[in-house]
Amino acid sequence: MxxxxxxxxxxxxxxxxxxxxxxxxxxxxGKIVGLIGPNGAGKTTLLKSVLGLDSCDGELKVLGIDPYxxxxxxxxxxxxxxxxxxxxxxxxxxxxxxxxEQTHPNFDVEQAKYFLTKTKIKxxxxxxxxxxxxxxxxxxxxVMSIDAKLLVLDEPTLGLDILFRKQFYDNLLNDYFDNERTxxxxxxxxxxxxxxxxxxxxxxxxxxxxxxNMDELTNSYFEVMVNQDHYEEAMKHKPLTMRKVFGKYxxxxxxxxxxxxxxxxxxxxxxxxxxxxxxxxxxxxx
Amino acid sequence: xxTFKALLIREYWEHRGAFxxxxxxxxxxxxxILLLGYLTTDRFDLKLNSGQAVEFGVKxxxxxxxxxxxxxxxxxxLSTESLYHFVLFIIIFFFLLGSLYDDRKDGSILFWKSLPxxxxxxxxxxxxxxxxxxxxxxxxxxxVSHLVFFLLTSILLLLHGANPFTxxxxxxxxxxxxxxxxxxxLAQAVWALPVYGWLLFSxxxxxxxxxxxxxxxxxxxxxxxxxxxxxxxxxxxxxxVFKTIGLLMAKGLQPFTSGLGFTVEEIDFDPxxxxxxxxxxxxxxxxxxxxxxxxxxxxxxxxxxAIYVRRFRNAT
Numbered sequence: 001m002x003x004x005x006x007x008x009x010x011x012x013x014x015x016x017x018x019x020x021x022x023x024x025x026x027x028x029x030g031k032i033v034g035l036i037g038p039n040g041a042g043k044t045t046l047l048k049s050v051l052g053l054d055s056c057d058g059e060l061k062v063l064g065i066d067p068y069x070x071x072x073x074x075x076x077x078x079x080x081x082x083x084x085x086x087x088x089x090x091x092x093x094x095x096x097x098x099x100x101e102q103t104h105p106n107f108d109v110e111q112a113k114y115f116l117t118k119t120k121i122k123x124x125x126x127x128x129x130x131x132x133x134x135x136x137x138x139x140x141x142x143v144m145s146i147d148a149k150l151l152v153l154d155e156p157t158l159g160l161d162i163l164f165r166k167q168f169y170d171n172l173l174n175d176y177f178d179n180e181r182t183x184x185x186x187x188x189x190x191x192x193x194x195x196x197x198x199x200x201x202x203x204x205x206x207x208x209x210x211x212x213n214m215d216e217l218t219n220s221y222f223e224v225m226v227n228q229d230h231y232e233e234a235m236k237h238k239p240l241t242m243r244k245v246f247g248k249y250x251x252x253x254x255x256x257x258x259x260x261x262x263x264x265x266x267x268x269x270x271x272x273x274x275x276x277x278x279x280x281x282x283x284x285x286x
Numbered sequence: 287x288x289t290f291k292a293l294l295i296r297e298y299w300e301h302r303g304a305f306x307x308x309x310x311x312x313x314x315x316x317x318x319i320l321l322l323g324y325l326t327t328d329r330f331d332l333k334l335n336s337g338q339a340v341e342f343g344v345k346x347x348x349x350x351x352x353x354x355x356x357x358x359x360x361x362x363x364l365s366t367e368s369l370y371h372f373v374l375f376i377i378i379f380f381f382l383l384g385s386l387y388d389d390r391k392d393g394s395i396l397f398w399k400s401l402p403x404x405x406x407x408x409x410x411x412x413x414x415x416x417x418x419x420x421x422x423x424x425x426x427x428x429x430v431s432h433l434v435f436f437l438l439t440s441i442l443l444l445l446h447g448a449n450p451f452t453x454x455x456x457x458x459x460x461x462x463x464x465x466x467x468x469x470x471x472l473a474q475a476v477w478a479l480p481v482y483g484w485l486l487f488s489x490x491x492x493x494x495x496x497x498x499x500x501x502x503x504x505x506x507x508x509x510x511x512x513x514x515x516x517x518x519x520x521x522x523x524x525x526x527v528f529k530t531i532g533l534l535m536a537k538g539l540q541p542f543t544s545g546l547g548f549t550v551e552e553i554d555f556d557p558x559x560x561x562x563x564x565x566x567x568x569x570x571x572x573x574x575x576x577x578x579x580x581x582x583x584x585x586x587x588x589x590x591x592a593i594y595v596r597r598f599r600n601a602t
Binding site: 048051053054055068071072073074075076079080081082083086087088089090091092095098099100102103104105139 | 288289291292293295296299300389392393394395396397398399400401402403404405407597598600
């Protein structure tokens with residue numbers, strides 16, 4: 001089994017609305033993939049299919065399993081946080097741990113208790129008594145105590161304050177991630193996760209418009225600070241986007257080599273969010 | 287198996303208030319009524335007869351034919367049990383109506399579905415909770431309530447110098463009266479199974495208000511059937527669907543009603559007419575009624591549909 005996830009010609013229609021169009025993607029072990037797209041682009045639809053929460057057409061295999069047909073089997077090997085605060089409100093922390101231990105063969109309850117000792121969460125707390133941030137901590141503690149091959153996070157930090165968000169990703173990276181695991185993350189706060197990603201996938205109107213690893217991106221997209229002197233020449237190279245800051249032009253180029261670009265000005269690595277915006281605009285014009 | 291047990295315990299945790307506290311609260315209520323009744327009688331008696339009437343009453347009890355005391359206790363136990371069945375059915379009704387809807391409403395379904403538990407197991411755990419777990423908890427609650435009530439009665443008898451063992455405890459038909467409640471729960475579950483299945487389906491399928499679907503869709507079917515017969519077949523007294531629904535609801539609410547027939551005339555229950563043993567026999571023989579098997583088929587289809595819908599409906 002070479003790929004953790006493989007999708008071939010995956011389509012999903014809701015009535016007349018085509019939510020996913022011929023999605024082809026392979027994700028291999030040890031990656032942290034950011035799935036990025038505007039609202040309504042089909043991120044959640046794709047993840048729902050991957051998690052077996054909804055059916056789809058085409059060939060979709062997660063760990064070699066058809067997710068929709070065998071969700072219960074698949075969930076032994078993968079886990080997900082679909083949104084913050086989806087833990088049942090009425091349950092006690094101790095009950096949550098007990099239930100997960102009874103139903104999940106790969107859950108380590110001692111590990112979860114250890115993670116919780118580092119937070120303010122007590123075993124006799126009910127979920128409804130916890131703040132949104134604490135609920136996310138609890139959910140993360142639970143998920144990090146499951147020995148899963150794939151972790152899917154769909155907007156896991158939406159609505160949390162910046163301290164919790166930072167801590168969330170720090171914990172994930174330091175205490176959980178290793179090369180045996182794979183993580184797929186969607187979020188709107190791209191800038192917070194781009195330093196931990198190994199790959200990015202851009203999705204737009206149900207189609208995958210970019211699927212690349214971060215090294216490829218840095219070798220083919222360049223952000224350049226161009227002086228007024230070089231403006232004319234730079235424009236010849238057709239920048240993807242351009243914005244003016246303090247009398248200089250910041251241009252984004254797609255190019256196969258750095259050599260020519262370097263003559264135009266100071267070269268930087270573009271941020272994923274700038275790249276995202278550029279590619280989305282390019283698609284719109286095309 | 288371990289998973290299924292965990293699912294049942296999970297239901298108990300979530301609904302402990304309804305399943306466990308309700309029977310105890312009802313028990314507490316009739317114990318308090320007993321106490322208030324006694325105190326009022328006692329005070330009136332003291333004022334009017336300087337306490338003689340109660341003395342005479344206790345004396346009369348001591349000399350009463352045990353068969354009559356037994357019959358009285360039977361009536362008390364069976365009629366309270368009848369009330370417990372009624373309340374249990376209402377609680378199960380709303381439990382099932384919310385069982386596959388509430389977690390979609392608050393989004394927690396996404397957590398439950400992130401665990402290796404199949405939708406079939408989830409739906410069946412709700413059904414088993416309704417048919418087995420909740421009735422057993424209610425039975426325990428009923429027995430505790432009865433015992434508390436009898437203990438209090440014993441104390442009152444002792445206060446007046448009577449022997450509670452000869453008057454009360456030796457005259458209780460524990461086995462048949464509590465057995466009647468347990469068999470009643472079985473009859474209730476079997477007769478109401480199509481209703482339970484329909485509630486599960488409504489709960490799983492409904493996007494906004496499971497109650498409306500659960501209640502109005504069958505009503506609509508009833509009306510359609512009635513008017514079809516009235517207009518096409520010119521048969522204005524045929525009430526087919528309504529009758530079936532009515533009888534199933536009556537059996538669900540009152541399993542003590544005669545289990546032998548399946549007609550409207552037989553759905554009344556008078557605890558002074560029958561003993562616990564007779565009730566048990568009539569309920570058990572009622573379960574051989576062919577209508578039960580048609581209901582079973584309906585229930586299987588409805589539960590299967592509930593599971594089918596549960597697989598892809600994750601939101602409201």
